[in-house]
Amino acid sequence: MPWRTSASLLRFRRYLILGNLVVLAMVVLVALQVAHASYQTHEARARQSAANLAQTLSQSVSAGLKLVDNSLQTTLKRLDELQARGVADPRELARIAEEQRSLVPAVDALRVTDASGLVLNPGDRPAVSMADRDYFQAAKAEPTRTVVSEPVRGRLIGGWGLAIARARTAADGSFLGVVYASIKAERFRDDFKRADVGAQGAVTLRSGSLQLIARHSLLDANPEAGTGTAKVSDQLRAALAHDPKRGSFVTRTVLDGIERVTAYEAVPDYPMLLLVGLATDDFYTAWRREVAVLAALMLLLEALLVAFSVFIYRAQARQVKERGRVELLAAERGALLDNELIAMVRLRDRREVWHNAALAQLFGYEPGELSGQPSRLLYLDDESYAQVGRAYQHQLETLRSYRTQLRMRRKDGSAIWIDLSGTALPDGESLWLLLDISAIKHSEEQARHLAFHDVLTGLPNRHLLFESLAFMLRDAGRNDRWLAICYLDLDGFKAVNDTRGHDAGDAVLRAAAERLTANVRINDVVARIGGDEFVLVLNQLGGLSDERHALNRLLDAFEAPFPLPGGGSAQVGISIGVAMYPRHGKDVNTLITRADQAMLAGKRAGKGRWVMVEDEPT
Structure with missing residues (x-):
C-alpha cells in the first residue's frame, strides 16, 4: 500500500541520515584529535628546541663571564704584589691590565681606578671618573663579590656593553678603587649568531632587571635598538613570576611584533636572563600542511558519504518496488565504508x-x-x-x-x-x-627524550644528572656505600674549536662522550652539563680507593689523538676534579661544586690529571 511504502522510505531515510551523521561526526572528531595532537607535538618540539638553545647559550655566557672574573682576580693579585713591593708606576699597572685583557678575547678593555673612581690606565684617552657608575658603587659597598653592571654606554671605548668589576682593597681592608672589564654588546651578538634560530628567530640577553644587554635577529635593522630598556611582554613577566630560572611561553615580541615560541634560562651564577625565540611561522608550517591534507581528505570522505547517501536513498526508493536490487545497493554502501583511510569494524x-x-x-x-x-x-x-x-x-x-x-x-x-x-x-x-597513532606517540617519546638528554652527544643533560644523582645519593646512604662525583673538563678543546671550527669541536665532544662511556661501568653515569664540561658519577664504591683505577683508565683513554672531520687529528686531554660522598658532602650541589673547584685546581697545576677535593694537585 502507498502509505506503507512512504513509512518504509521515511524510516530508511531517518536511519540513513543518522548513520551518516554518526560516521561524519566520528570522522570529524578523529580529524580534530589528530590535528590537535599534531599541533601539541609541534609546539612541544618548538618549546624544547628553544629551551635547549637557551640552556646551552646561558651556560656559554656564564662560562665566558667566569673567565673574565678569573682575569679580574688575577689582576687584583698582581696589583697587590705591586703594592706590597711599594711600586706605584702607572705604566706597570697598565702593562698588567693589558696583559690580562689579552688573555680573554671577549674583554674589550680592562681598567683600574683609584678610590675616587678616576681611571688610572685610560690608554691614549683622557682620564675620566667612573665614580657615578652603578658597578663602582656596588663594588665599593660589597668588596668581596663580583659585580655585573646594567647595560651601559662606554665612556672610553664607546658603544653599549657591560662592566664586570671587583673592588681593590688594602691590607687593612680600606677601599683603593676597582678593577673592571668592559665587554661590548656586539661580543654577545657575535656569539649568538652561531645559534640556528631560523630567519625570524631571536636570541636576547637581559640583565636581572630585564634591561636589554644584547639581541641578535636577522630581522633587526639596528642591532642596538632598545638596548638599555626593559620593555618586555606581559607573558614574560608572568612566566618569571611563576619560575624565575627557566620557562617558556608564546607571544608576539615587543621589539618587532613577531610571534615566537620563547624559552628563557637564567644565566648560572650571574644576574642575567638568556631568551631564545623561534618564530611560530617556521615551526608550524609543517603542521599547517598536515592539517590542509587532513582537511582535504575529510572533505573528500564527507562528500563521498553524502553522495553515496543520496544515491542509496534514491536507489532504495526504486527498490521498494524492485526488491531484487537491495543486495546491490547494500554492497555499494559497504564499498563506501570499506575505505583504506580509516579502519572500521562492526561487532555483536x-x-x-x-x-x-x-x-x-x-x-x-x-x-x-x-x-x-x-x-x-x-x-x-x-x-x-x-x-x-x-x-x-x-x-x-x-x-x-x-x-x-x-x-x-x-x-x-x-x-x-x-x-x-x-x-x-x-x-x-x-x-x-x-x-x-603510533607516529604521534613516537614523537611524544622523542620530545620527552630531548628534555633530559644533550642534543649533541646523547648523554644525560644537567636536569637528568641532578635527578639521577639525587637518587644515587639516597641509595648510597641507605646501603653505606661511597660515590665519586667527578667534574671533567677537556684540555685543549678551545684551541680545536677556535682553529678548526665548530664542526671539529662538535666531533671532539661526541668522541669524548664515547670514550668516557666506554671506560666506565654500566651502573656509572656520564653526563654533559655544557660546553666541554662533563660530570661522571662512579657508583657503588666500597671505599675511597676504588675510584683510582677508573680515573687513571679515563686519563689513559684520552692519550690517543682525536680524528677530525676533513682529515687530521687533535690532542685533547682531560682534567678531573673528584669529590667523594659522604666525605666531601652529602647533597648534589655541594658535591658538584667541590668537584668543579678541584678540577680548576688541577687545571692550574698543569692539566691532564685528576685531583681529589682537599688534595694537592699531583
Whole structure:
C-alpha cells in the first residue's frame, strides 16, 4: 500500500541520515584529535628546541663571564704584589691590565681606578671618573663579590656593553678603587649568531632587571635598538613570576611584533636572563600542511558519504518496488565504508560481524582471517580487553559513543598504538573506528627524550644528572656505600674549536662522550652539563680507593689523538676534579661544586690529571 511504502522510505531515510551523521561526526572528531595532537607535538618540539638553545647559550655566557672574573682576580693579585713591593708606576699597572685583557678575547678593555673612581690606565684617552657608575658603587659597598653592571654606554671605548668589576682593597681592608672589564654588546651578538634560530628567530640577553644587554635577529635593522630598556611582554613577566630560572611561553615580541615560541634560562651564577625565540611561522608550517591534507581528505570522505547517501536513498526508493536490487545497493554502501583511510569494524557480542579492508591491513591479516573472530584477538592482553569491555558497556547500552587510546596487537605479535572510537548501532551491534597513532606517540617519546638528554652527544643533560644523582645519593646512604662525583673538563678543546671550527669541536665532544662511556661501568653515569664540561658519577664504591683505577683508565683513554672531520687529528686531554660522598658532602650541589673547584685546581697545576677535593694537585 502507498502509505506503507512512504513509512518504509521515511524510516530508511531517518536511519540513513543518522548513520551518516554518526560516521561524519566520528570522522570529524578523529580529524580534530589528530590535528590537535599534531599541533601539541609541534609546539612541544618548538618549546624544547628553544629551551635547549637557551640552556646551552646561558651556560656559554656564564662560562665566558667566569673567565673574565678569573682575569679580574688575577689582576687584583698582581696589583697587590705591586703594592706590597711599594711600586706605584702607572705604566706597570697598565702593562698588567693589558696583559690580562689579552688573555680573554671577549674583554674589550680592562681598567683600574683609584678610590675616587678616576681611571688610572685610560690608554691614549683622557682620564675620566667612573665614580657615578652603578658597578663602582656596588663594588665599593660589597668588596668581596663580583659585580655585573646594567647595560651601559662606554665612556672610553664607546658603544653599549657591560662592566664586570671587583673592588681593590688594602691590607687593612680600606677601599683603593676597582678593577673592571668592559665587554661590548656586539661580543654577545657575535656569539649568538652561531645559534640556528631560523630567519625570524631571536636570541636576547637581559640583565636581572630585564634591561636589554644584547639581541641578535636577522630581522633587526639596528642591532642596538632598545638596548638599555626593559620593555618586555606581559607573558614574560608572568612566566618569571611563576619560575624565575627557566620557562617558556608564546607571544608576539615587543621589539618587532613577531610571534615566537620563547624559552628563557637564567644565566648560572650571574644576574642575567638568556631568551631564545623561534618564530611560530617556521615551526608550524609543517603542521599547517598536515592539517590542509587532513582537511582535504575529510572533505573528500564527507562528500563521498553524502553522495553515496543520496544515491542509496534514491536507489532504495526504486527498490521498494524492485526488491531484487537491495543486495546491490547494500554492497555499494559497504564499498563506501570499506575505505583504506580509516579502519572500521562492526561487532555483536564483541565478535566480528563486518570489517573493512583497512582493518585487516592495519593489523596485518589476510582478507577473511578476521571474519567471525572475537575482538580479543586484537587486544594486547586480557587485562586491557576486560578494561575496555567494562568501560564502554554502559555507553553502548545508553547509545553513547566511547573513545580511548591503547596499545593493541598485530598478527605478528607486535604492539601498535590505536585511537579507538565506538558507537552503538541498532539490534545490539556496535561500530568501531580504529586509527594508527603510533607516529604521534613516537614523537611524544622523542620530545620527552630531548628534555633530559644533550642534543649533541646523547648523554644525560644537567636536569637528568641532578635527578639521577639525587637518587644515587639516597641509595648510597641507605646501603653505606661511597660515590665519586667527578667534574671533567677537556684540555685543549678551545684551541680545536677556535682553529678548526665548530664542526671539529662538535666531533671532539661526541668522541669524548664515547670514550668516557666506554671506560666506565654500566651502573656509572656520564653526563654533559655544557660546553666541554662533563660530570661522571662512579657508583657503588666500597671505599675511597676504588675510584683510582677508573680515573687513571679515563686519563689513559684520552692519550690517543682525536680524528677530525676533513682529515687530521687533535690532542685533547682531560682534567678531573673528584669529590667523594659522604666525605666531601652529602647533597648534589655541594658535591658538584667541590668537584668543579678541584678540577680548576688541577687545571692550574698543569692539566691532564685528576685531583681529589682537599688534595694537592699531583
